[in-house]
Amino acid sequence: MKALAKTFVVVWLALVFVAAAIGAMLELGPAALDLRAPVTDHLTDTGVSHPVTAVLLNYRGYDTLLEIAVLLLALLGILAAGGAAGSAAPKAAHPMLQASARLAAPLMILVAVYLLWAGAFLPGGAFQAGAVLAAAAVLLHLVGLTRGWDSPRLRLRLGLAGGFALFLAVAAALLTQGALLGFPPAWAGELIMLIEAGLTVSLGLILAGFFLFLSRDLR
Amino acid sequence: MTLGLAFDLLLACALLWSAWRTLSTPRLDRAIILFIAFGLLMTIAWIRLSAPDIALAEAAIGAGLTGALLLDAYGALRQRKRRRKAS
């Protein structure tokens, strides 16, 4: 009875909210400000030619910095939540599958590199590239070619945190020159590429870690 | 009404339907599959909104990675349940 009443109230509130929001959206006039023009105007100073990448890594690069911290943090949370130590022994898949995974993995890495490079002027970038890298790692794990991860060793920790550390280091170095993440136009392209390269590796590892650190609770 | 908008309307309905089914379907594995489908529909929506970056990210991360995570978790849960029953 109580559950029913709760359902009723929640659904009713949701409907009222949707109706109100839709009504209010339909009568909304044009926005007071438009950032499209300034984004394009300063694009040459950002070091990249793709506007979204410019916003992501230059104009609002600070958001991205904190966002990587969130990602790293989620991984930390997973590690901290713990579980039995020791990783599951890999379950070897069919040799055919293993062979095709062996083939696919380098290809995927290639795709990742392309996505990273393309991000400067086309859709794509570190996140997408990192996701592909992670997919490669997970694939190898699924067919039994790599073990699940246990407590991360120093090298792995460096890999996981390296991209973020590099990003932060660049940000701090630029802060001593005037502004946090204040890329000098002459160096912006190179610096952003450096950051993105670091991020790609770390993001790949972090995203893969979301799977591989969890495999330990399978036993 | 242009053809594009008609497609958008259709897409909108599909989005809402798949979202609704994700939450209302009784089986968890179906729900996860429906959620992945929802993610793919979102990818199309992002393309329709001229946001190829987001579309890529949605496909790779929103639908792909999240979906894989969910399936992985589902598999693990089922495996443990089975083992628990066996023992």
Next chain:
Amino acid sequence: MTDALDWLAPLVSLDRLAWLDPLAWLVVLPLGWATLAFVLGSGRGAWAALAGVSLQLWLAVELAGTILADGATPPVGASEMAAHHAVGGWGAPLGIDLAADGLSAAMLILTQMVALPLAVYARAYFKAGDPAGAWFWPLMGFLIAGLNALFVSADLFNLYVTLELVGLASVGIVAAGGGAQQLAAALRYLFVSLVGSGAYLLGVALIYGAYGTVSIATLTPLIAAEAPRLVWLAAGLMLVGLLLKTALFPFHFWLPPAHGSAPAPVSALLSALVVKASFYLILRLWIGPLEPLLPAAAAWLAALLGALAIFWGSYRAIRAVKLKRLIAYSTVAQLGYLFLIFPLLAQPAALQAGVMQVFAHGLAKAGMFAAAGVMIRATGQDTVAGLAGAVDRLPVTLFAFGLAGMTLMGLPPSSGFLAKWQIIEAALAQGYWIIAVVALAGGLLAALYVFRVLRQAFLVSGADVAERGPVPAVPRTLEWSAFVLAAASVLLGLRGVELMRLLGAGA
């Protein structure tokens, strides 16, 4: 008293070092040591944390000095902020701005001030190999970074990211090494946190749709000039989302399990700082960009919920069986006070009262949870009843608990008393005596649960003590860091002038 801050002068002169902009470093520094602690590995990084937090404390004080030294400090709530940093050098609305006024500086000081003794405490608390402490230092680092970033951000979307940073760090730190109960609490907390920040994000999305910017400084005049209906909805979403995260009654349900089941240093961090962060944001929006939208009824609703929180939280604390649950429910009640100020915000005294209460509760609750951690470790029991006779074995800790309790009860000469005094006087000045009555009643209710614990600690039943055998040794550091926090909450009650000046009073 104008020269009372002269000791800050040498610090202020460092402002000439342009690269040392405390605003940005207060975020970069904790991110840095958090990462370092992670790379160093499981259970390590305490020294990095201690060094980092000490530096941050210095930076925060320096920032406050800069703001105070700036003769024409705009009052808190004005769209012009005393200290700026344009990230990326772009400036709002294209880029993200960091900005701080007296309110932000006060919150920053509180955060580092609470974090430093708690870091000392946690170093002694987590023994080597304790799974709960394995990743404590990087998690704490990210948590502090998130809090600092939140306090200096002047961009609504960036604030969303900081909210998530704080939220996920808190959940991770609650779940750390935990059993089923702790995990359940962490999950409950996670969902609340996600729904809260989700509602906030939708509000931001609507605002961006309506105005095309998320910079607070740019938005404030735009909203004052014209606010379509959608913006009202956005304001509602953002505030409700943040209230959820602040655990205002009736959204408090998640707080007692989360704060009550985590390890003591974690509970202390969460109760003292994390809930305050979303409160700060509510206040910042309330007296800032959303001010023209909010009717008096909204303020009274907030105050009503605050009053209910005081009564309900105190009632549950009085009845709680477990010690940490009692303290967690006390947090629910103490948060209620913060919302009593909203109908009074027409006068600056109300804001001052609110910030004083934030300080009072922050310091006292951190001290109290820290003290509770010592008691639980020493007695091996987590119930209030298990404390019988604790006064003979843990006098320092019990004294700390008593001092913190004094602040929570609002007894002089504590900062809690000053907060209560200010709330009552602001209420009387505006003729809202009902708020004064609630604040006074809340103090008495707090006395009930605080003395419930103290009374139990004084109770000796000789047989019991003999049965329990020898007392496990508790590191002195634990006892004394709890004491330092509690004592700070009392000492602030002897000198609140600087804090008030920072908020623009009596300048």
Next chain:
Amino acid sequence: MSASEWLPLAVLASSLVPGLVIFALPEDRVATRTTLNLLGALAKLVLVLLLLAGVRAGETYGVRFAVLPGLDLAFKADALGLLFISLSAVLWLLTTLYAIGYLERAPHRSRFFGFFSLCVTATMGIAMAANLFTFFVFYELLTLSTFPLVVHRETSQALRAGTLYLAYTLIGGTVLLTGIVWLHHLLGHTEFAHTGVVAALGSEYAAQLQIIFVLLIVGVGVKAAIVPLHGWLPQAMVAPAPVSALLHAVAVVKAGAFGIVRIVYEVYGIEFAQSLSLLWPLALVAAVTILWGSLRALFQDDLKRRLAFSTVSQVSYIALGVALFGPIGTVGGLVHLVHQGIMKITLFFCAGNYAETLGIHKVSEMNGAGRRMPLTTVAFSIGALGMMGAPLTAGAVSKAWLSDGASAAGMEWAVWVLWTSSLLNAAYFLPILWRAWLRPASTPWPDERIPRRAWRETSRLLLLPPLVTAAATLAAGIFATAELSPLSWARLIAEREYLTSPAP
């Protein structure tokens, strides 16, 4: 910082610092603790003497710190404050000596003496507060620092008493705070000033001021144990004897009474209070308390309980004196603040001696105690006779001034109240004296712990303090007109601070 600023602070520090150090001392450092205690008490006495000399010579002492903009922690040492301070400083020294003897071998002495010192510090703060805000700060500190003393024995009975004590005082504190903040809101400050500060507000505030007066008096009335707010006091006698002595004679009850004096004279001003017709209700309440306390004392068999009800009655003499509109009543009330202190502390010291030496807790067990413990019983008798108002004792002086004051104010009924109370006092004290001196000891003592050694009926430290205070009771009565007697000082206060016409 000039002498006029640091002297009041030094008076506070002379008990605060030893207190804090003692907390940190291990239990077995008896010598260090005793030295610290006595050094602190002696230092305080010297400082108080300096202050007394200064104030007599017309110096003013004061210091203030801003706590919030517009809110100061302010101290002043004026004649009225010094009356209370001197009493407390002298009795603190004696009580410390007594407590050292009383608690020999008892556990938790560091804690006890730590809070004991804090308690005295709070009392000093109350005496020197220069505004209601400061007064309140120390008033609540007093509550907190006495709680651990009341529950010191850690028995469930002690905890019950402690809880009751807290319930009364914290609620009282809340009421008091309400009044103070309200007043602060109206006035913008809460400073104490001779002849009052609220008269400046004008007549349209009369109703509010009357309500505030009630709030303030109820707030301090809890500690002063005014009927019906006295319920905690008889329960609190479960505390160790030195604590009871301190509670009844120096700290808690007296702080309440002192608060009434400050509020009536220095916040409202006696004339303004009279014009708001606030004094006669106060007098009435005081009269009821005097009679009710005495009546209840009659029927208590427990010795300390009987003394506690006697305190309820006696402390309201002070309130009555204040409420008697006129200089003579003022002098009577003020002098009784001191006289009641020395007399009542004598009685509690003696009660402690009976309990500690022979295990006597009840009046009915006192048969023949006078022969076993003659010196103690002599001291007790002097204290009791003083309470009755017998000639040559301090009590006689107070009562004479009070009843003269009542007649002068045209309140003849108050004279009757005083006489009735004296009769009741006699009715509950004389049977004790009769039993102790004249009845033979029929049975062995309930629990004889300290054997007799030659002339010493009990341990030296237990015997000395009551003898000194008993002597003081006589001295204050016999040499009432001497230059440095409490009476002269009370007249100085009345003369210098309140009255436009010189005191008679």
Next chain:
Amino acid sequence: MTSGLLFALVGVALFALGVAGVVLIAQLPRRILAFNLMGSGAFLVLVGLAQRGDLPDPVPHAMVLTGIVVAVAATALALALVRRLHALTGRLQLPEDDGD
């Protein structure tokens, strides 16, 4: 009506659906799904409402990219916690909090 506005409207509905799901559904993995729906709704509103005029705006695009990454981080953490809880209790629901 433009596609931007249309998808913004859909976004609001998805958000409401998601929130209702998180509040009403007890099974934890499904709650996580609901949270993701909620997030997607908010992202659609952010992008859609900003391009009511059908011109793409890169600023909300970048914001949504950030948001998606944050959402996947939260999802991963939530799933890890759910898996741990299941390993310890064998349940996929939060135990009733006894309030003490």
